[in-house]
Amino acid sequence: MTGPLAFVxxxxxxxxxxxxxxxxxxxxxxxxVEFKVVGGGTLVRFALRILRMPLAWVSIGxxxxxxxIMLYALTMANLSFAFSIDSMHHVFIALGARIFLKENxxxxxxxxxIVIVIGIVLVGLSAxx
Amino acid sequence: MSxxxxxxxxLSVLFLNEAVDSLAQYxxxxxxxxxxxxxxxxxxxxxSFVTGALASGYLWLGIAAVALVFVSWTTVLSxxxxxxxxxxxxFSYPFVxxxxxxxxxxxxxxxxxxxxxxxxxxxxIVSWEPEQEKGGAP
Numbered sequence: 001m002t003g004p005l006a007f008v009x010x011x012x013x014x015x016x017x018x019x020x021x022x023x024x025x026x027x028x029x030x031x032x033v034e035f036k037v038v039g040g041g042t043l044v045r046f047a048l049r050i051l052r053m054p055l056a057w058v059s060i061g062x063x064x065x066x067x068x069i070m071l072y073a074l075t076m077a078n079l080s081f082a083f084s085i086d087s088m089h090h091v092f093i094a095l096g097a098r099i100f101l102k103e104n105x106x107x108x109x110x111x112x113x114i115v116i117v118i119g120i121v122l123v124g125l126s127a128x129x
Numbered sequence: 130m131s132x133x134x135x136x137x138x139x140l141s142v143l144f145l146n147e148a149v150d151s152l153a154q155y156x157x158x159x160x161x162x163x164x165x166x167x168x169x170x171x172x173x174x175x176x177s178f179v180t181g182a183l184a185s186g187y188l189w190l191g192i193a194a195v196a197l198v199f200v201s202w203t204t205v206l207s208x209x210x211x212x213x214x215x216x217x218x219x220f221s222y223p224f225v226x227x228x229x230x231x232x233x234x235x236x237x238x239x240x241x242x243x244x245x246x247x248x249x250x251x252x253x254i255v256s257w258e259p260e261q262e263k264g265g266a267p
Contacts, residue, residue: 068182071164071178071182071188075161075164075165075166078229078235079154079155079229079233079235080226080229080235080237080245081235081241083154083221083229084222084241084248087248090251090255094255108255108257111254112250112251112252112253112254112255112256112257115247116248116251118244119244120244122240122243122244123240125244126238126241127241
């Protein structure tokens with residue numbers, strides 16, 4: 001680690017937030033397209049319909065933003081550290097799906113989410129030690 | 130539901146996906162290393178960082194690897210259930226750690242390995258869905 005730890009973690013949180021916006025946006029697009037994908041041909045048509053929605057492009061924009069913020073974080077942080085901390089997007093996606101998409105998150109998912117958070121804390125502590 | 134069982138060939142493809150994804154992360158780290166130690170304080174500096182990164186062959190190799198994984202992943206999902214395939218993606222955490230250790234010579238303390246294993250377990254728990262309960266995603 002060559003950069004200040006707090007700043008690097010802030011950048012990785014930012015990439016995770018961008019990833020979450022991207023995933024929730026694409027999920028909202030996929031839900032808006034009432035379409036059953038049954039084979040390769042319908043998959044292409046499904047993708048084309050999604051790409052016609054402005055929200056899909058906003059989502060794709062966020063995934064590129066996420067990539068470049070991560071690249072900036074990687075100029076200061078070890079890959080093994082940054083990639084592990086980035087797993088917090090799983091936590092954000094669970095929260096976002098619950099809050100914005102009103103999805104039902106079972107106890108098992110919450111338990112897994114807590115295990116991920118403990119893992120992230122350990123990785124964070126290992127870098128500050 | 131037969132799509133819950135993952136045949137060995139598909140399992141191999143899933144693990145190969147994680148290996149290719151780790152390669153993509155390695156490429157992104159190499160892209161970052163090639164940028165030196167930039168400090169971004171203005172939009173112009175952010176712009177020149179992005180242009181610098183876009184000029185790196187490693188970035189495009191990484192993006193190509195991500196695209197390859199995406200295509201392979203969607204193909205796999207037409208053969209098996211998402212909740213059966215998804216737990217395998219948790220292996221990306223130890224895989225990236227191994228790539229960092231071997232190819233980037235990063236030092237990974239024992240506590241970090243413990244954290245990585247917990248993250249892996251957590252991701253597997255989050256994505257694993259017992260057969261009887263089919264809530265959530267439509």
